[in-house]
Amino acid sequence: ATNTKKETRFQWFFQKRETPDGQYDPETGVGTLCIEELSKEDKGIYRATVSDDRGEDDTILDLTGEALDAIFTELGRIGALSATPLKIQGTEEGIRIFSKVKYFDIEYMKTTWFHKEKRLESGDRIRAGTTLDEIWLHILDPKDSDKGKYTLEIAAGKDTRELSADLSGQAFDDALAEHQRLKALAIIEKNRAKVVRGLPDVATIMEDKTLCLTCVISGDPTPEISWLKNDQPVTFLDRYRMEVRGSEVTITIERVSSEDSGRYGVFVKNKYGSETGQVTISVFKHGEEAKVLEKRVQAEVPPVV
Structure with missing residues (x-):
């Protein structure tokens, strides 16, 4: 102006x-x-x-119309020019080949992947996709037959750009090793013993009542289970009982008294790992304020490093 x-x-x-x-x-x-x-x-x-x-x-x-199309076409050309060299990355599911872009529009930019000059189509083991800033190819369950040259063709308007990467030799070996490492970690995380849910932070109950605490565990193989009180094993005799039904573990304490107050933990373990779920049990006497005793019990529980 x-x-x-x-x-x-x-x-x-x-x-x-x-x-x-x-x-x-x-x-x-x-x-x-x-x-x-x-x-x-x-x-x-x-x-x-x-x-x-x-x-x-x-x-x-x-x-509108041609003016808007022209802008999107130019943005697509800029996006194609911004594409970084192809990188190879091992993942939990397989091997990923990808390029970063500053801009991507699926309507104005077309991508095609080739393996050894043969056009690739998405299938059971090959997945191709894009985001606003990335173009990627995912090879699931990689095999020796997946080795070789991969080419990404990006078309924007009349312009076409090609990027290539060689998935063979050390590049394939490194990506496969990373895939196997991440897959093994995922299996461990999926199957290791865990306390999934159920235990509250604090359970407050009046003396002479029966306390039942139930939690859900997971793990394959089925975890070994033990209970601790103030870091010492709980002996299941007399008033203490433990029941396991599938993935549910229940501890029952009959006729609770102040001696039952403390920090309890359910410890689960299998060959992939272990975990402890904890709960502080606070037993108060008839006529005593539950909140006051709860604070006192927590103060008496020794710290854990």
Whole structure:
């Protein structure tokens, strides 16, 4: 805008509605409206106006039809040019080959993957996809037959770009080793002994009552189970009982007394790992405030490092 003065007002409009996102610099006379991550929702008529006591002037941009297509095509070209060299990465499921991009639009950018010059299609072991900033190929359960040259072809308008990576030799061996390592860790995490849910942080109960605590465990093979009281093994005799039904473990303490107060833990273990779920049991006497005793019991429980 030129021939402005201090009182001149600059406004941006989109579809006849004023938008507060625009900026205006009175020093340079430049008005700017930035649209981040342009999408079809931004299609429409844009209008910039300047006005003061002398009158009003405006300029209009029709961002529809061919004008919008031209912008998206150019963004696609820029996105294709921004693609980084292909990288190879071992994953829990297999081997990933990918390129990072600054922009990707599935309508204006087309991608094709090739293995040894043969076009690849998504199937049981091959998955291809994109995000706003990445183009990727995932090879599941990799085999020796997956070795070789991989090429990514990115088409944007009339422009085409190709990127290649050689998945053989040390590159294949390293990716396969990382895949096997991550897969083994996933198996351990999936199958290791865990206390899944059930135990509260604190269980408060009046003396002479029966306390039942149930938790759910998981693990394959089935975990060994033991209970601890203040870090010492619990002996299941007389008033103490433990019952295991499938994945549910229940400890029952009959006719609880103040001596039963303390920090309890259920310890589960199998060949893949172990875990402890903890609960503090607070037993209060008839007529005694439960909250007061709860604080006292917690204070008496020795700290654990």
